Amino acid sequence: MKALVYTATNEVIYREEPNPNPGIGESLVKVEASGICGSDMHAYHGKDPRRVPPLILGHEVAGTVVSGVAEGKRVVINPLITCGRCPLCDTGRSNLCASRELIGMRLAGAYAELVTIPSVNLIPVPEGLNAVHASLAEPAATALHALNLAMQASHRPLAELRTLVIGGGAVGLLAALLLRGYGCRRLVVAETHGMRRESVARHVGCRVHDPINDPALDADAFDLVIDAVGGGVTRKSAMTAVSPGGIFIHIGLMDSGGELDIRKLTLFEVSMIGVYCYTAADMRAAVQAIADGMLGDLGWAETRSLADGAQAFDDLHNGRSAAAKIVLVP
Template sequence: MTMKALVYTGTQEVEYRDENKPVAGPNQALIEVAATAICGSDMHAYHGLDERRVPPLILGHEVAGKLITGAPHLVGQQVVINPLITCGKCSPCLSGRANLCSDREIIGMRLEGAYAQYLVIDETNLLIPPAALEPWVACLTEPTATALHAVALVERVGYRPLSEQRCLIIGGGAIGLLTALILAAKGCCNIDLAETNALRRNTIEEQAVARVFDPSSEAVPNANGYDVVFDCVGAGVTRAMASEHVVAGGILSHVGLQNSHEGLDIRRITLQEITLLGNYCYTQADMQAALDMLAGDRLGDLKWVQLRPLSEGAQAFSDLHHGRAAAAKIVLQPDHLL
């Protein structure tokens, strides 16, 4: 049997076409996909910059859907997918930090992803959202968990509560905006956000959770620096910006993964005892907490999300590539659900 899928076929190329419908193996679940969001890592692959994602490949890992087979007590229910597959036996897994598992995999990287009508995943990777939660909202659980994980690491090492911190977020994509929304939900009221795309700046300003500015033409609003800087881009220029504007004794949270080269001022980080935090994905606890935040309407009106048919996925990727999308997040849905 076949299904419709959006397939990454080469640099800046994705194709909507027929693919073989996946078959669930032992202890796996077959999911009918209801919504899959486009992640920055999918764009990284689209640009031909991720050697781990080799075309042809179905990308996509931010997903919600309905259980068709597997986990008999859940058949027919709406589910959210934890796309991170881990061994469950190593020290990080057993200590609750499965995101650091040395055998970790994530769908849409080497394994087929969720820009498709159907998806297969281990039964242990299922979360159950409230029945009333729309799938396009539920699929935001994964990026929300990524931002929540970054904020949680800062909370763990910070000297003062977040509500007292001056925070700078670099990058106004979904992770950057979600970080701002989570900080605001935790009582932080001094948040600045740097974003070069004017369309996205307008979208973020409508959320009224941060002072938004263009770092390519404007100085940072707080000339005295920031207690916490979240680099949600992860490029040389943004690492340099983060290194410059974090205060002595502050925290630099490196979340983005655009490249791994220049930018960090290691000498300053050392001499001024700046804490550098790496962030990778999330734990199962982060996923559940993120789902709870979304279900509890704690992250605003979500008007920064745009829904598009899966068949128009190539245009969505192109719009993101050319900076034509005002939405911080585009969610693709199988055509028959729209």
């Protein structure tokens, strides 16, 4: 099969790779669409020690089962593989399973014509939903999981909260779209990339903010702050912006540097919540939300051929693409 292989820092190569062989309880899926995640870019930059080249990256995937229990069915893959037996899995928090694995991390991922996955990780695609849109279920599930945690921590409905989303990439944009769907009107998305700000304004219809050139946002002004970048600078901005008694949702994993205002966190009783991936229920709900049109027309996603994947990575690396998501199609 053909695959896009991460071979060295800032290098991915489209080449021939052996076909994967599904094991017991696994299915073989023909990949129809696979999105480029920020974590894949992190690996591409040589900053993820868990992803060791040579490795086929990619975990945001939709396709058709070619062998296994659902042969012939169109599916979205839940790429998070868990034990299904531990206390965390038993209580619905499978994303925190100590035995969890993610395709495209140590296991071969989906920037390929074929990928294997446990059959329990297959989610049916509703009739009429195209593969590119279906592949967005994985980042949508991350955003959905984050907002579910925010709901649990909030004393008021999310629609009533003054909300700031930091980062207009796929997860930040999808979180903003979900918030709009929940009725949130006092919503600001902060993004440094000019074309992405334009895309957010067009597709979400909310206020956008340029952290570099616009006047600073008011301190202590937002009941809910979602950091979908996860860098030292954005954490500092989030802590400045969050109000007394507010909620700080931390999704991104750009770096672990910088200082965090623990004094404010304590004196203002700020609820800071880390978010990792999603549960199986979140994935199913995300697929349905996309199929129901809750996230709009998804016209901000750009499609490219898997054969042109190296150029797509290079364009993202050099800021030449305004797309919040590039989806690769074999």
